[in-house]
Amino acid sequence: MSPTQPSGLQPEDRPVPFEPAVALDDTGSNDSGRVFVLDAQHQLLLLDGRVPHLDDLDDPNEAVPFEDRHLLGFSQGVAQWAAHVPSEAGGDEATAFVADGNVEWVNLRAAFGALPEHDWVLAGRASQILRWDAEHRFCGRCGSATSHHANDRARKCERCRLMAFPRLNPAVIMLVERSDGHALLAWGRQFPQRFYSALAGFVEPGESLEQTVVREVKEEVGVDVGNVRYFGSQPWPFPHSLMVGFQADYLDGNIVLQEEEICDAGWFAPDRLPPVPRGKMSIAGWLIEDWIQRTGS
Numbered sequence: 361m362s363p364t365q366p367s368g369l370q371p372e373d374r375p376v377p378f379e380p381a382v383a384l385d386d387t388g389s390n391d392s393g394r395v396f397v398l399d400a401q402h403q404l405l406l407l408d409g410r411v412p413h414l415d416d417l418d419d420p421n422e423a424v425p426f427e428d429r430h431l432l433g434f435s436q437g438v439a440q441w442a443a444h445v446p447s448e449a450g451g452d453e454a455t456a457f458v459a460d461g462n463v464e465w466v467n468l469r470a471a472f473g474a475l476p477e478h479d480w481v482l483a484g485r486a487s488q489i490l491r492w493d494a495e496h497r498f499c500g501r502c503g504s505a506t507s508h509h510a511n512d513r514a515r516k517c518e519r520c521r522l523m524a525f526p527r528l529n530p531a532v533i534m535l536v537e538r539s540d541g542h543a544l545l546a547w548g549r550q551f552p553q554r555f556y557s558a559l560a561g562f563v564e565p566g567e568s569l570e571q572t573v574v575r576e577v578k579e580e581v582g583v584d585v586g587n588v589r590y591f592g593s594q595p596w597p598f599p600h601s602l603m604v605g606f607q608a609d610y611l612d613g614n615i616v617l618q619e620e621e622i623c624d625a626g627w628f629a630p631d632r633l634p635p636v637p638r639g640k641m642s643i644a645g646w647l648i649e650d651w652i653q654r655t656g657s
């Protein structure tokens with residue numbers, strides 16, 4: 361496997377039978393399909409451990425009115441909806457409309473592994489769209505109310521016509537590798553326990569992704585990197601990110617921590633790893649798995 365060849369763990373390598381759509385066509389029905397229901401804390405409703413169909417709900421048009429629903433698209437011809445339940449997290453009120461069955465409200469991160477991966481990705485899409493929709497009820501320019509655009513995933517100001525599209529914050533995540541087979545891993549302050557991962561950071565206006573990689577590594581651990589190579593990307597709905605993964609080569613410098621963000625960082629061999637993300641859930645895990653496969657014994 362070449363260093364730039366992803367390890368095959370990315371979702372784009374797996375079949376995802378999904379066609380995005382904003383509106384039903386003339387033959388579509390607004391009372392069939394599955395619905396990703398999220399509450400005020402963006403917990404996902406599961407019925408008997410799965411995403412419910414509209415006809416699992418006692419009174420779907422009262423529980424998730426058509427005008428408040430967002431069509432995500434179609435999976436194998438079945439409409440996939442997103443709907444927000446305004447009541448508090450998993451409360452009885454939000455659960456009351458569900459027909460017989462075991463109702464659970466699950467945190468989206470925790471739902472990875474509990475749901476088919478395709479459903480987990482769609483749940484993230486639902487969460488991002490619902491959150492964007494809830495946060496753009498009023499125009500950022502003139503303060504007037506906005507309404508849904510008929511044909512685009514957008515909200516439009518009634519007064520000044522400003523359009524608001526779903527918000528995405530691109531972020532880079534990069535595994536820095538040294539020619540002796542070690543990789544740079546850091547324990548970020550967002551992890552309360554000792555836990556190391558690839559460095560990451562948000563893209564600033566005016567930057568290319570490769571420039572962000574170089575700048576973020578320099579800011580967070582003080583080293584210079586080059587030969588920045590695209591690895592893969594992942595939607596990351598916590599809350600609005602698109603993670604773009606890279607590999608980069610170490611060039612120069614000693615580790616100097618940016619202490620507001622990083623508790624510790626170091627060079628690690630694949631057979632002497634601290635606690636790190638593994639597996640398929642996050643692109644950090646894919647980067648690390650790929651590196652272990654290439655350099656490990």
Ligand SMILES: [Zn+2]
Nearest residue numbers: 499502517520
């Ligand atoms: Zn406006």
